[in-house]
Amino acid sequence: MSLAPDPTDPPGTSRSTSATIQPNILRCLVTVADERGIDLRPLLKQVGLDETVMRSAALRVSYRQGSAVIRRALELTRDERLGLRVGAAQHLTAWGLLGFALMADDTLRHAIETGVKYQNLSGAMVVWSAATSEAEGEAFVLRADLPDPAMDPAVASFLSEEAFASVVTLSRLAVDPAFVPRAVEFSFPPPRRLDLYDALFRCPLRFGAPTNRMLIDATWARTRMPGRDPVAYASTLEMLDAQMASRRDQQDLLEVLEISVAQNLPVIPSFAEQARRHSTSERTLRRRLADCGTTYEALVEGVRRERVEQLLLRPELTLRDIARRAGFSDERALRRAVRRWHGSSPVHLREQMRRDRS
Numbered sequence: 001m002s003l004a005p006d007p008t009d010p011p012g013t014s015r016s017t018s019a020t021i022q023p024n025i026l027r028c029l030v031t032v033a034d035e036r037g038i039d040l041r042p043l044l045k046q047v048g049l050d051e052t053v054m055r056s057a058a059l060r061v062s063y064r065q066g067s068a069v070i071r072r073a074l075e076l077t078r079d080e081r082l083g084l085r086v087g088a089a090q091h092l093t094a095w096g097l098l099g100f101a102l103m104a105d106d107t108l109r110h111a112i113e114t115g116v117k118y119q120n121l122s123g124a125m126v127v128w129s130a131a132t133s134e135a136e137g138e139a140f141v142l143r144a145d146l147p148d149p150a151m152d153p154a155v156a157s158f159l160s161e162e163a164f165a166s167v168v169t170l171s172r173l174a175v176d177p178a179f180v181p182r183a184v185e186f187s188f189p190p191p192r193r194l195d196l197y198d199a200l201f202r203c204p205l206r207f208g209a210p211t212n213r214m215l216i217d218a219t220w221a222r223t224r225m226p227g228r229d230p231v232a233y234a235s236t237l238e239m240l241d242a243q244m245a246s247r248r249d250q251q252d253l254l255e256v257l258e259i260s261v262a263q264n265l266p267v268i269p270s271f272a273e274q275a276r277r278h279s280t281s282e283r284t285l286r287r288r289l290a291d292c293g294t295t296y297e298a299l300v301e302g303v304r305r306e307r308v309e310q311l312l313l314r315p316e317l318t319l320r321d322i323a324r325r326a327g328f329s330d331e332r333a334l335r336r337a338v339r340r341w342h343g344s345s346p347v348h349l350r351e352q353m354r355r356d357r358s
Contacts, residue, residue, distance in 0.1 A: 023061045024094045024123030025162060026069055027054065028086050036077060043072050048298060060250075060293035063147060064302065066125055067155050074154050081196050083158035087165025088200055092174060095122050097239055102225075104233040108175050109140050109221035112167075116142075118240050120247055126163045126212070133215075139182055140221040142167065144212040157188045160212045165200055167214060175223055182217050185209035250292045253278075254299065261303045266327035268304075271296050305341050308334070312350040319346055 026044070033040045041051060047065045074082055092099030098114075098121050105111035116128045126144040133141045144163040146156050164184055171179045183204045190207040191197070197205055260269060260277070274296065275282045289295055304326050311322045323334040338346045 021061050021063065021066060021125060022121065022123035023049070023054065023059055023066070024090070025086060025125060026061065026066060028090050028094065029070065029073055029082075030054075032082070032085050032089050033073060033077060036079075038073075038076050040069065040073055040076070043069060043076075056293070062302065063125065064306075067152065070155050070158050071152055074158060080157075080191060081161065081193075083161030084165045084196055084200055086158075087162040087167075088169045090166045090169060092170055097236055097243070098122050101233060101236040101240060102170075103174055103227040104229040104236060105225050106228050106230075106233075107221065107225060108171060108179075108216070108223045111174070111225055112140070112142060112216075112221075114237075118244065121240060121243055124163070125159050128163075132218075132221075136215055138218045140216040140218065142214045142216065144214075146212075153188065157186075160186055160188065163212070164214050168201060174227070175220075175225060179220060181220075182215040184215075185211070185213045187212050250288075253288060254292055254294070257296070257299055258303050261300055262307065265304070265307055266325055268300055268327050304328075304337070308338065308346075309349075309353070312346065312353055315354075322346070 026049070030040050030044070044050065044054060047068055049059075049061065049065065049069075053059055074080075079085070092103060095102070098118050101118075102111040102115055105114055112130055115122060116130050119128045125147070127147055129143045129145070131141055133139055142164075144160060146159065151159075164186075168179065168181065181201060181203045183206065184201050185206040187209055188207065194205065256278075257274060260274065269277075271285070272282055275285045278285060280288075286296070289299070307326045308322060311317055311325060317325075319331045319334060323329075323331050326334065328334045328337065335346060338344065338349055342349050344352070
């Protein structure tokens with residue numbers, strides 16, 4: 001007999017399971033780790049990103065996958081400033097068409113605004129915004145917000161560092177090696193050592209700030225891009241707009257499917273049923289998911305994993321309860337899944353999650 005969804009279970013799913021991010025950061029992270037004699041490929045394979053998949057131009061990863069790899073890389077390298085190194089190792093070519101558009105843009109400010117507009121195509125794992133601030137003496141202010149305020153602090157620091165290190169590095173490569181921000185502010189506490197920060201940013205730094213911000217003097221913001229080309233820029237934007245439209249369609253599809261699975265747990269809708277709901281054939285739906293860099297099985301796995309992690313935080317639920325509500329046949333199937341996801345037992349994971357939240 002099938003079980004109806006429990007009304008006390010979370011009704012939906014977060015976007016953390018959606019594979020919508022270009023893996024530019026992870027690719028660069030692998031290169032930086034290689035230089036230090038650390039092979040991250042087995043770790044990537046654990047989250048479904050083997051070498052063949054990582055070489056695919058169509059590959060997209062989820063925040064969950066990206067965060068898991070970054071967290072483990074920090075543990076393996078024991079490098080608290082790994083985000084700075086990854087950001088400083090990047091180049092505009094990794095951004096594909098968007099990188100070309102930025103080089104062909106008119107001024108540094110406009111190039112940054114173009115990057116913000118098309119940030120979903122750059123592989124960014126922070127949320128960018130930019131504006132001129134009268135309160136800061138007409139400085140151009142670039143802000144990087146975290147997608148989830150509850151994110152692991154070490155991963156959050158990595159992403160903040162990587163974000164601004166990449167902006168400074170790419171500005172020097174594309175505009176002028178002498179580029180220096182007016183100031184850079186980080187929301188995390190001061191690190192034990194500042195030498196790498198000082199060497200990279202060459203400007204005043206502030207830690208424990210309300211937000212992650214970079215201030216750029218108006219003179220630098222108005223600096224012309226050496227490779228500016230209005231015709232090339234306009235034609236490239238047409239292609240970027242087409243990519244954005246396609247990306248929105250892909251993201252909508254993933255989110256609709258995730259919500260459908262989450263709302264029906266513990267019953268998992270069959271793939272054929274999902275195809276009928278979308279008024280399409282199974283072959284077409286499978287192809288659309290392949291274009292998103294994922295499969296229905298992987299999407300279901302992500303939703304069930306998120307549900308298990310949510311339910312483990314509820315002390316009144318037994319493992320049998322959790323297995324039932326997440327759609328597993330029994331506790332053994334739940335244990336195997338948690339072992340595959342986290343390398344530990346559900347009991348150990350529950351204890352660890354409670355400690356992290358205390």
